[in-house]
Amino acid sequence: MKNDSLQKWALVAEIVGGVAIVLSLAFVGFQIRQGSEQTELNTRAVEVSAYQDLISQMNNMYLELLGDSEMNDLVFMFMTNELVPDEQQRRQLFIYMGYVFRHAEMAYYQFSRGLISEEQLYSVTVPLRQVLNTEMGYERWRDQPLPRTYTEYMEEQKAAGWPEIL
Numbered sequence: 001m002k003n004d005s006l007q008k009w010a011l012v013a014e015i016v017g018g019v020a021i022v023l024s025l026a027f028v029g030f031q032i033r034q035g036s037e038q039t040e041l042n043t044r045a046v047e048v049s050a051y052q053d054l055i056s057q058m059n060n061m062y063l064e065l066l067g068d069s070e071m072n073d074l075v076f077m078f079m080t081n082e083l084v085p086d087e088q089q090r091r092q093l094f095i096y097m098g099y100v101f102r103h104a105e106m107a108y109y110q111f112s113r114g115l116i117s118e119e120q121l122y123s124v125t126v127p128l129r130q131v132l133n134t135e136m137g138y139e140r141w142r143d144q145p146l147p148r149t150y151t152e153y154m155e156e157q158k159a160a161g162w163p164e165i166l
Helices: 002-067 069-079 087-112 118-124 126-132 135-143 148-159
Strands: none
Touching (some): 002 069, 002 118, 087 118
């Protein structure tokens, strides 16, 4: 009789243990799914933040140009190839171009890391494309110590006539 009783208790313990394992696995699965969803949300937040920062940098550059009418006129004349700059203007434009090159480099870096799309890269590199479409800008670009992958990518895009991605 005791043997029957022990076998019943062993069976009950086995069933309870099996149910506990199933519940534990379900809980672990739920936690993994929540972790994956959180990781995806964090990734999206980083992507949005990266793109937002690039847009903010562009806006700040444009606001600075708007606040300085002399520089604004200088950049406009430079972009429309209506300028043969004197030495002072040349220095100012070199500083402006350096900023544009580095801004686009950061955008390319974020693109190469998958943080922004190619469409977003295209959108935030408008100032670079404008600079590279000028003779002086392109010469300055060729003299810059910039990462090869970045310059090669932009050179390919320029050679393709800045294809419309959007």
